[in-house]
Amino acid sequence: MKYIIIGNGIAGVHAAESIRHIDTSGTIQMISDETTSPYSRPMISHVLAGFTDSQKIHIRPPNFYAQLNIEPLFGKRITQIDIPKKQIHLDANTLDYDRLLIASGADPRPINAEGQDLQNIFFMRTVAQVLQIKKALLKTKRALVLGGGLVGFKAAYGLMHRGIPVTMIIGSQYPLSMQVDPTAGHLILESLRKKGLDVRVGLSVTSFEGKQTVQGAFLSDGTHLSCDLVIIGKGVLPSKAFISDNDIQTQSGILVDQHMTTNNPDIFAAGDVAQCYDIVRQSPWINAIWPEAVLQGRIAGANMTGKSLTHKGSLGRNVIRMFDLDILTAGLVNPPDNSSYIVISDHNARNRYYRKFVFNNNRLIGVVMVNHIEQGGLFLSLIVNQIPIQFPLKNFLTRTFHFGKMLKK
Amino acid sequence: MKTLIVNPQKCLGCMQCMFACATAHSQSKMPFQASLEKPLPRSRIHIGAGQMNEGFPNRCRHCDPAPCLLACLTGAIYRDHDTGSVLIDPEKCINCASCAMACPFGAIRFFTYHSAFGNKTIAMKCDNCMDRRAQDKIPACAQACKTGALTFETLESASKRKTNAIARTISPQGQELSDCQLSDEMNLYNAYKQQLSALC
Numbered sequence: 001m002k003y004i005i006i007g008n009g010i011a012g013v014h015a016a017e018s019i020r021h022i023d024t025s026g027t028i029q030m031i032s033d034e035t036t037s038p039y040s041r042p043m044i045s046h047v048l049a050g051f052t053d054s055q056k057i058h059i060r061p062p063n064f065y066a067q068l069n070i071e072p073l074f075g076k077r078i079t080q081i082d083i084p085k086k087q088i089h090l091d092a093n094t095l096d097y098d099r100l101l102i103a104s105g106a107d108p109r110p111i112n113a114e115g116q117d118l119q120n121i122f123f124m125r126t127v128a129q130v131l132q133i134k135k136a137l138l139k140t141k142r143a144l145v146l147g148g149g150l151v152g153f154k155a156a157y158g159l160m161h162r163g164i165p166v167t168m169i170i171g172s173q174y175p176l177s178m179q180v181d182p183t184a185g186h187l188i189l190e191s192l193r194k195k196g197l198d199v200r201v202g203l204s205v206t207s208f209e210g211k212q213t214v215q216g217a218f219l220s221d222g223t224h225l226s227c228d229l230v231i232i233g234k235g236v237l238p239s240k241a242f243i244s245d246n247d248i249q250t251q252s253g254i255l256v257d258q259h260m261t262t263n264n265p266d267i268f269a270a271g272d273v274a275q276c277y278d279i280v281r282q283s284p285w286i287n288a289i290w291p292e293a294v295l296q297g298r299i300a301g302a303n304m305t306g307k308s309l310t311h312k313g314s315l316g317r318n319v320i321r322m323f324d325l326d327i328l329t330a331g332l333v334n335p336p337d338n339s340s341y342i343v344i345s346d347h348n349a350r351n352r353y354y355r356k357f358v359f360n361n362n363r364l365i366g367v368v369m370v371n372h373i374e375q376g377g378l379f380l381s382l383i384v385n386q387i388p389i390q391f392p393l394k395n396f397l398t399r400t401f402h403f404g405k406m407l408k409k
Numbered sequence: 410m411k412t413l414i415v416n417p418q419k420c421l422g423c424m425q426c427m428f429a430c431a432t433a434h435s436q437s438k439m440p441f442q443a444s445l446e447k448p449l450p451r452s453r454i455h456i457g458a459g460q461m462n463e464g465f466p467n468r469c470r471h472c473d474p475a476p477c478l479l480a481c482l483t484g485a486i487y488r489d490h491d492t493g494s495v496l497i498d499p500e501k502c503i504n505c506a507s508c509a510m511a512c513p514f515g516a517i518r519f520f521t522y523h524s525a526f527g528n529k530t531i532a533m534k535c536d537n538c539m540d541r542r543a544q545d546k547i548p549a550c551a552q553a554c555k556t557g558a559l560t561f562e563t564l565e566s567a568s569k570r571k572t573n574a575i576a577r578t579i580s581p582q583g584q585e586l587s588d589c590q591l592s593d594e595m596n597l598y599n600a601y602k603q604q605l606s607a608l609c
Contacts, residue, residue: 046503319509328510376515400457402467403514
C-alpha cells in the first residue's frame with residue numbers, strides 16, 4: 001500500500017504514526033513545504049519571547065522518519081492532484097498513491113492594505129518567520145501588532161517581554177473575540193492595558209508607509225502610527241490552492257465526514273485544512289487548533305489503513321496563560337438570544353474570577369473561564385461527550401467543582 | 410502488575426492520602442519538616458466533596474491513550490515503558506495548561522516543587538510514586554488509606570474481592586449460618602476449599 005501524506009505538521013505526524021502502528025510494510029511518503037523536521041507550532045511564540053530557541057521546539061526526534069520508515073520530501077509544494085490516475089504532481093516529479101492524506105495546514109490570511117511589501121512586515125505562522133522577526137527586532141523601536149486573536153495576543157506578549165513598546169490594533173471591541181464573550185473580553189482588555197499594552201479597538205490598518213522598511217501605518221480612523229516592525233495575525237486560510245473544486249469537495253476547508261474521508265474514498269484530510277462536523281455548532285466547521293489536528297491525524301491515519309474509526313466531532317477550544325491571566329474557552333460562548341439556551345455565570349471582579357456556562361437541551365455546549373482554569377478539562381469532556389446534566393446547574397459555578405460532584409449518589 | 414485501585418464508596422474524606430502524598434513528594438519525606446519546606450509540598454491526589462458531601466478521591470488514572478500526553482505541546486508528557494505511568498518532564502513543561510484542558514478528570518494542577526527545573530510552576534499530577542516504588546514501597550496514598558478506598562493490588566485481585574462481596578450478598582444471613590449445623594464432611598470440604606483458594 002502506498003500512503004502519501006501532504007504536510008509535516010502535527011496532523012500529518014500523528015497520521016503517519018497511526019499508519020505505521022497498523023501497517024508495517026506499506027510505504028509512507030511525507031511531503032512538506034517547510035524544511036525543518038516536525039516542530040510544535042504553538043511554541044513559536046516562545047521562540048519570539050526568547051523563552052526557548054528554534055532548536056528546542058521539535059516535537060519528534062531527528063531520527064523520526066528513519067525510525068518509522070517514512071520517506072520525507074522537504075521543501076516541496078504540491079502543484080496538482082490527479083485523481084483518476086491517483087497521482088500527485090510535485091515540481092517536476094509525479095508520485096503515485098493508494099491512500100492520500102491532505103494535512104497541508106493553513107497559511108496566514110492576507111490583509112487589505114497598501115504598502116505590505118515594505119520590509120519588516122511579518123506574519124507569524126512558521127518558525128522561519130519568527131527567526132526573521134527576531135533578526136529585525138534588534139533595530140525595532142516600536143512594534144505594531146494587527147489582530148487581537150491568538151497570534152496577535154502571543155505576538156504582543158512576546159514583543160513586550162523583550163521590552164519593545166507595542167500597539168495592538170484590533171477590529172473587534174476586545175481581544176480574543178472569536179474565543180471569549182464580552183465580559184471576559186473586557187476583563188482581558190483591561191488586564192492588557194494595565195500591563196502596558198496599547199490596545200486600539202474597532203480599527204484596522206489601511207496602508208503602511210516607509211522607504212524600504214516600514215516606518216508607519218495609517219489606520220481606518222485616519223490616524224497615523226509610527227512603527228518599524230509589524231506582525232500581522234489576522235487569521236489563517238486553509239492551504240488548498242492545489243485542489244480543484246471539481247475533484248474534492250471544499251467549503252472554507254476540505255470537507256470530510258466523521259471518518260476524515262473526503263468525497264473520494266481514497267483521499268483523507270486532517271488538521272487546519274480539514275472542515276469536519278463541529279459538535280456544538282452541529283455543522284461543518286474548521287477548528288484550527290493543535291489538539292484537533294492530533295486527534296484528526298490519528299483517526300485519518302488509522303482509517304487510511306482500512307479501519308473505520310469515528311470522529312465524534314471537533315470542538316473549538318483554547319487555553320492561554322499570559323499577562324497574568326489564565327483564560328480557557330470551549331464551544332459556543334456567545335449563544336444567540338434564544339430561550340432554548342441557558343446561560344449561567346459568576347463574575348467576581350475583586351478576585352478576577354469569571355466563569356460562564358452555556359447549555360442547550362440539558363447539555364453543556366460552551367464554557368469561558370478566566371482564572372482557576374485547572375479543571376477545565378472536566379467541562380470539555382461534558383461538551384464532547386454531550387452528557388445530559390443530572391445535577392443542579394448552579395453547581396458548575398462553585399470554585400470547588402470537581403469530578404466527584406458529577407457522580408450520582 | 411499491581412496498580413492503584415480506587416473504591417470511591419469507601420472514602421470518608423479524611424484526606425490522609427493528600428497529606429501522605431504531599432509528604433512523599435517533599436524533600437525531607439517527614440510530615441512536620443515537610444510542612445515547613447519551601448516550596449510547600451503539594452498533594453497530587455485531590456479529595457473533593459460529592460453531592461452529598463461524601464468524599465471522592467480524584468487522581469490521574471494514567472490513561473492509555475492519555476489525552477494529556479496527546480495534547481502536550483512540547484512532548485513533556487510521556488509514558489514510562491516499564492510501569493505504563495504517564496509522567497511529566499519538568500524541564501520541557503511550559504505551563505501552558507493544554508493538558509489540563511484535555512484531562513477529562515481534572516486531575517492536573519500547577520505548582521512548583523523542589524526539583525522542578527529552576528523552581529518554575531509546571532503541570533503536576535500523580536506520578537504513581539515512582540521513587541517509592543523503586544524502594545519497594547507502595548504508593549503513599551494507598552499506604553495512608555485506612556478504609557480501603559485506595560489500595561495497591563492487581564486489578565484481578567480487586568475484581569475478585571468485589572466478586573466475593575457480591576457473592577456474599579446472595580448468601581443467607583450470617584445468623585442463619587451459625588445456627589445451621591453442617592455435617593462433619595461438609596465442614597471438612599469447606600476447610601479444603603478455603604485452603605485451595607488461599608493457594609490461588
